[in-house]
Amino acid sequence: MYMAHSMFRREIGLAPALVRGVASGDTERARTVADHLDLVDTVLRHHHQGEDVHLWPRLLTRGGPEAAAVVRVMEDQHEAIERANDEVRDRAAIWRVTVDPADGAALGDALGRLSDLLADHLAIEEDQALPLIEKHITAAEWGRMVAEGGADVAPEHMALIFGMMAYEGDPDTVRDVVAGMPPEIRPAIADLAGQAFAQHAVRVYGTATPPRTGVRR
Template sequence: MHHEKMADSCDMIGVHDAMRREFAALPALVAGVPAGDADGTVVVAGHVLMMVDFLHAHHTSEDDHVWPRLRERCPDDVGPLIETMDRQHAFIDRELQALAAESRRWRVSADATDRDAVAGVAERLLPALYEHLALEEERILPLIDRYLTEREWKANAEASLGKVTFARRLLMLGMALHGANEEQAQLLRAAVPAVVWHAGRPLGTRLYRSHRARLASASRGSDL
């Protein structure tokens, strides 16, 4: 194993930054949809559900590909840290389920009470999400670089992406690139196959731009 190239997990920071940006924008985005605006509600509720799927796919691929290997290979004193990560995943997952359920109800009703419930859960999720992502960057990424091979790390990313459609994947790439500085963009570049990058960067950027335009016209509370 020692001759295999080891993981370089800093591409994960680009993904995390995209998640932080997008989830932070949700409460105002949702709250800004006028009550009774069925079309705007469908657009914004759909966006919330997409973000839930994105984060859920990201977490389940870690559960399957990362934690078991770290448990197996790391020194014993890492056990409590991984248990904390597991606990955080479980908590965030319950919040995501609530967010999805509220969003589906709101999507049908376009009602102010349902809308505000969605915004409330989105707001409540943020501290737990920030804490989890920060802990992962600080404590887990160095362990990944030390104990997982590059091939294993790429398999984790592919498992995460494999859960979403190709068009959705391009949109995710556009989302991650939006607001990314050059350094973050290069980290993301390292995470995807070259052909995906060259075709995907312009396509994803365009897809995400039109997605944001739809969101902006649906919500008065968005600063998109």
């Protein structure tokens, strides 16, 4: 969870500057940035859907009033984030075509609002929801959530997405996560994830080592 959160903080936090840095009419660069935004959006959407289906209902059943209050906040924040993401998607679809600085500025502003909402949400989730999840959700239930979340991810994106998450991850945690994956995909993920993210980062950021959030767990 912390690895995923670091990825969302970093990629969405850096996104406004990425968009604003695209020159007017540079359709190739705009396509690269917009495709990157689409990928991050897909991962975030799957992440939140997994929580909505697998975590919050179980916490409501098992955690009592304390969990009910936290779940209510989580669900409200997910709805607010999804509304902000709707605006980002709409503005990105326009900017991808026009590559107009005014449209880029509007998209950058929408991404900034999304980043602020997400930062607040992730902090509260880590402080209040994760201790309840550790207490009330089994490893098997967590594993099913992760498996379902990755079920419709394109195979060619699997290593990249894990590389994006592992970029700031603690090495021991990364090894533990890989060890819990199905045996048939472990070698490919372990060998290719870092390389896949480095290549992607060069295309998107111009460097294989984009700025980190500074949060490492």
